[in-house]
Amino acid sequence: MSHRFNEKTIHRDEIFKGRVISLHVDEVELPNGKTSKRELVRHPGAVAVIPILANGNILMVEQFRKPLERAIVEIPAGKLEPDEEPELTAKRELEEETGYQCDNLEHLISFYTSPGFADEIIHLYVATGLSKAENPLTADEDEFVNLLEVSLQEAEEMIVSKQIYDAKTAYAILYLKLKEHMK
Amino acid sequence: MSHRFNEKTIHRDEIFKGRVISLHVDEVELPNGKTSKRELVRHPGAVAVIPILANGNILMVEQFRKPLERAIVEIPAGKLEPDEEPELTAKRELEEETGYQCDNLEHLISFYTSPGFADEIIHLYVATGLSKAENPLTADEDEFVNLLEVSLQEAEEMIVSKQIYDAKTAYAILYLKLKEHMK
Numbered sequence: 524m525s526h527r528f529n530e531k532t533i534h535r536d537e538i539f540k541g542r543v544i545s546l547h548v549d550e551v552e553l554p555n556g557k558t559s560k561r562e563l564v565r566h567p568g569a570v571a572v573i574p575i576l577a578n579g580n581i582l583m584v585e586q587f588r589k590p591l592e593r594a595i596v597e598i599p600a601g602k603l604e605p606d607e608e609p610e611l612t613a614k615r616e617l618e619e620e621t622g623y624q625c626d627n628l629e630h631l632i633s634f635y636t637s638p639g640f641a642d643e644i645i646h647l648y649v650a651t652g653l654s655k656a657e658n659p660l661t662a663d664e665d666e667f668v669n670l671l672e673v674s675l676q677e678a679e680e681m682i683v684s685k686q687i688y689d690a691k692t693a694y695a696i697l698y699l700k701l702k703e704h705m706k
Numbered sequence: 707m708s709h710r711f712n713e714k715t716i717h718r719d720e721i722f723k724g725r726v727i728s729l730h731v732d733e734v735e736l737p738n739g740k741t742s743k744r745e746l747v748r749h750p751g752a753v754a755v756i757p758i759l760a761n762g763n764i765l766m767v768e769q770f771r772k773p774l775e776r777a778i779v780e781i782p783a784g785k786l787e788p789d790e791e792p793e794l795t796a797k798r799e800l801e802e803e804t805g806y807q808c809d810n811l812e813h814l815i816s817f818y819t820s821p822g823f824a825d826e827i828i829h830l831y832v833a834t835g836l837s838k839a840e841n842p843l844t845a846d847e848d849e850f851v852n853l854l855e856v857s858l859q860e861a862e863e864m865i866v867s868k869q870i871y872d873a874k875t876a877y878a879i880l881y882l883k884l885k886e887h888m889k
């Protein structure tokens with residue numbers, strides 16, 4: 524990978540430090556010697572889980588998303604806590620949001636969601652061997668979710684109807700479709 | 707879709723208004739009557755294009771991404787200009803970043819990248835019937851990209867080696883893999 528693209532930070536303005544994200548603006552030196560500004564969001568990173576039941580259906584959660592001012596349907600997901608291993612976060616979020624535990628958790632892929640302005644990374648897992656937890660962990664006190672069990676076909680219809688509308692869940696559905704075709 | 711999850715804004719603090727993104731913090735009333743804070747990034751939205759050559763290879767661009775402090779390889783993409791139709795943005799960004807024009811542009815899917823904290827939406831297109839533009843549009847003056855032509859197999863290896871590391875490009879590769887399997 525070449526280094527000739529590098530943008531060196533000349534000056535940084537710290538704008539905001541919140542509970543979830545922080546924002547700073549860097550003045551950078553471009554490869555041609557000119558300068559520009561970059562608006563940069565820091566995020567702790569997140570995990571998402573594709574929970575596949577024995578019948579092939581997927582567990583999803585309906586959740587209000589304030590940035591969109593609407594509820595959408597997503598695979599279970601949540602932010603990484605400081606120093607928490609992503610695999611533990613995945614198991615915790617799965618149980619908190621669905622009430623299920625899993626025997627098998629396989630790392631599928633990790634990707635940055637918005638590399639143009641944010642450093643948020645999502646670690647995506649596939650969970651199988653699911654069973655209802657006897658005394659499941661409860662969700663964060665400001666989190667309200669509605670559990671759904673959907674087939675792959677229903678999930679695809681939910682993309683068309685814009686109930687499913689986010690990158691990680693769209694990726695999950697495409698993954699399941701490919702898995703179906705490779706059988 | 708149920709409305710019982712809605713989070714009503716009680717108070718809004720405008721924190722930052724930049725060239726690309728803006729940030730505000732909302733105090734919201736939760737479904738249980740309690741209050742919480744939401745940190746919200748506004749983004750104009752973006753397009754991304756999967757440019758498929760007649761030989762089946764894909765055009766990609768290597769680009770330094772300041773939030774990650776490294777260069778990654780992505781499908782061509784760019785922000786929506788105010789009131790610009792996404793399809794026009796897609797054709798413009800394709801030509802600016804790769805020097806190619808396309809005969810066919812098909813909308814594949816649109817998704818929110820980070821619905822937990824941002825409203826960024828990406829409209830994803832497939833471009834075929836590609837040919838080199840005689841006098842291609844030039845890129846933004848603060849944008850430096852390196853054009854690559856890769857096969858599906860090379861693209862999959864670039865995911866493993868973390869040269870490809872973002873959601874839209876990972877989705878694009880999975881889409882091409884599914885297309886290959888459905889042949």
